[in-house]
Amino acid sequence: MSRPVLSVRDLVKHYPVTRGVVFRRTVGHVRAVDGVSLDLHPGETLGVVGESGCGKSTLAQVLMRLTPPTSGTATFEGEDLFAKRGAALTAWRRDMQIVLQDPYTSLNPRKTVGDIVGEPFDIHPEVAPKSDRRRRVQELLEVVGLNPEHIRRYPHQFSGGQRQRIGIARALALRPKVIVCDEPVSALDVSIQAQVLNLLSDLQREFGLAYLFIAHDLGVVRHLCDRVAVMYLGSIVETGTAEEIYRRASHPYTQALLSSVPVPDPSLRGRRHAIRLEGDVPSPTDPPSGCRFRTRCPKAAAICAQDPPALEDRASTDHPTACHFAEPPHLVRAE
Amino acid sequence: MAPTDGPAPLSACSPDRSVSPLLEVDDLRVEFGQGRDTASVLNGVSYHVDEGETLAVLGESGSGKSVTAQTVMGILDTPPGRITGGAVRFRGEELLSADPERRRLLRGESMAMIFQDALSALNPVYSVGFQIAEQFRFRRGMSRRDAMVRAAEMLDLVRIPNAKQRVREYPHQFSGGMRQRAMIAMSLALDPELLIADEPTTALDVTVQAQIMELLDELRRERGMGLILITHDLGVVAEVADRIAVMYAGRIVEHTDAASLYAHPAHPYTRGLMDSVPRVDDRGRGGAGIPLRPIPGLPPSLSAIPDGCPFHPRCAHAQDVCTDEVPVLRELGDAHQAACHFAERFVAQGPDRPTTHEVVSR
Numbered sequence: 001m002s003r004p005v006l007s008v009r010d011l012v013k014h015y016p017v018t019r020g021v022v023f024r025r026t027v028g029h030v031r032a033v034d035g036v037s038l039d040l041h042p043g044e045t046l047g048v049v050g051e052s053g054c055g056k057s058t059l060a061q062v063l064m065r066l067t068p069p070t071s072g073t074a075t076f077e078g079e080d081l082f083a084k085r086g087a088a089l090t091a092w093r094r095d096m097q098i099v100l101q102d103p104y105t106s107l108n109p110r111k112t113v114g115d116i117v118g119e120p121f122d123i124h125p126e127v128a129p130k131s132d133r134r135r136r137v138q139e140l141l142e143v144v145g146l147n148p149e150h151i152r153r154y155p156h157q158f159s160g161g162q163r164q165r166i167g168i169a170r171a172l173a174l175r176p177k178v179i180v181c182d183e184p185v186s187a188l189d190v191s192i193q194a195q196v197l198n199l200l201s202d203l204q205r206e207f208g209l210a211y212l213f214i215a216h217d218l219g220v221v222r223h224l225c226d227r228v229a230v231m232y233l234g235s236i237v238e239t240g241t242a243e244e245i246y247r248r249a250s251h252p253y254t255q256a257l258l259s260s261v262p263v264p265d266p267s268l269r270g271r272r273h274a275i276r277l278e279g280d281v282p283s284p285t286d287p288p289s290g291c292r293f294r295t296r297c298p299k300a301a302a303i304c305a306q307d308p309p310a311l312e313d314r315a316s317t318d319h320p321t322a323c324h325f326a327e328p329p330h331l332v333r334a335e
Numbered sequence: 336m337a338p339t340d341g342p343a344p345l346s347a348c349s350p351d352r353s354v355s356p357l358l359e360v361d362d363l364r365v366e367f368g369q370g371r372d373t374a375s376v377l378n379g380v381s382y383h384v385d386e387g388e389t390l391a392v393l394g395e396s397g398s399g400k401s402v403t404a405q406t407v408m409g410i411l412d413t414p415p416g417r418i419t420g421g422a423v424r425f426r427g428e429e430l431l432s433a434d435p436e437r438r439r440l441l442r443g444e445s446m447a448m449i450f451q452d453a454l455s456a457l458n459p460v461y462s463v464g465f466q467i468a469e470q471f472r473f474r475r476g477m478s479r480r481d482a483m484v485r486a487a488e489m490l491d492l493v494r495i496p497n498a499k500q501r502v503r504e505y506p507h508q509f510s511g512g513m514r515q516r517a518m519i520a521m522s523l524a525l526d527p528e529l530l531i532a533d534e535p536t537t538a539l540d541v542t543v544q545a546q547i548m549e550l551l552d553e554l555r556r557e558r559g560m561g562l563i564l565i566t567h568d569l570g571v572v573a574e575v576a577d578r579i580a581v582m583y584a585g586r587i588v589e590h591t592d593a594a595s596l597y598a599h600p601a602h603p604y605t606r607g608l609m610d611s612v613p614r615v616d617d618r619g620r621g622g623a624g625i626p627l628r629p630i631p632g633l634p635p636s637l638s639a640i641p642d643g644c645p646f647h648p649r650c651a652h653a654q655d656v657c658t659d660e661v662p663v664l665r666e667l668g669d670a671h672q673a674a675c676h677f678a679e680r681f682v683a684q685g686p687d688r689p690t691t692h693e694v695v696s697r
Contacts, residue, residue: 190567
């Protein structure tokens, strides 16, 4: 396998919980990301899935250098990502860009589309000389399937799907190597969502992009991703190729997630049963001892409360799983 | 969302049409705005729901699925909304012309609604129990204390653990799934015969969504309630609906039982939706991954719905007749209707999505 473009080891991000106004003291920590390791290779899509509050967006923010990590390391093309300062940091930002979830709030309503997509060139004037900028912006709009004549329009004159395309054009402007997509299609209607997903696939092929694709929709992730990492309460519980995760999921949490996704096929009705999880996700300020999933896990035993299971290959699986009792799932076939 | 006592029925329309259905919406028309900006939000919507049955209304944003429900409940804001035609009948009783007091009595007693965003539907400054108990106090004349006891019973019914303690808590102390449960408890307090659920699980995580849909399905079965499930999720619909009405630009474009809709989708819009959804049983990238086939273009602006078939600008099969003539819902046999000039041709073809057809189960 090629050398990873982005490599993350034991990444931790804790947010302090404080009490008091005058004498602020820290009474605990929200363990948003608690020991995440992953590799992203050039040109591939790595999906990060998990439910709300599992830390997947915090992971994106830390990797984008929008918030400092508590501990852990990340390297981008072999260089220490968190050590970058000043000019080196600015230069690196050309290589890694982000597409955000909400196309309504992530675009400045007072700027024209031309200004929004062209703004990266203001910060990185070496990429495109001023005289060339208008043409470059129009090219970008065309690449993402928007009318280049609309360069003077404002975001409110576009639909949700079109705005997401503007966000993608902005991320593409500096020809990055990696784009972090934080729930890029979850605010869109089904028919529009498919258009944007196809656009992301086409762009990846054309520009050789690597995507770190953060989403909660397991169907979308299966469609787009080469490899998948499943997160629960700040850690990765299972990782593997899309095929390994979707057909041979061996962590009980992954299995519960997959079994809960409704499948548009009424012939499965009554033959397929969701693995029902009890209760709610525990608070990340006080995660359970041992395995974090044990409080809701149907397989939990004494060992799970003491021994946090490592994310590693197990006897019964062909990919790393953080479960003492990993086993292949029960599959049901449609007629 | 498996029923505990065997497969859920996949029955089509109830055979006995001589008695009036629980709810009947007949050629409903609603407009918003004035003059040139008038948006035709509903353009002749008709459907019915029988006792104990689940009708799913499927559509994207702006298709009119929520406005139909708001008109049925009598909570449509007028102005800006304007009901320009049609009828809503509950057990044969016409509602649109009924006086507001009568409609107020029907709300809660006979029909109730739950909403997508439970946090904004609940009042943050009153305890959850208080908000449920209100109905018992003002509609049933119970004392505060008795009403709170009943409220706790309702929370217990929707399987909120420690209902007796939690009844005194406030909405912000509940998780997303529990808030939705509390709203279901509130809607069922006066034992309505019809429940309208407007995107009840859209804001929830998938494991919680499975719990809530299972709960709704069980409650519907136990109480013999009619359920209108408004959603955009083709998966949720496939698991619980008896019948499905697909809406586009303020019209119902296809209507049939759940099994036929997925096996023989007849309207190009329905077919387009099915081709657009990435599924967990897709072969995906690793296998013989195929690109999604999205519906091109955008839904029409409701103040400028195209002539003829409202879907024709996005339809790959559009002919001259589609731009000239509005297709009416045509019978395709077996209580299957679709509003497409070429519906007969499409219904004969099955859907052609390659999937593994393998899904994880318990």
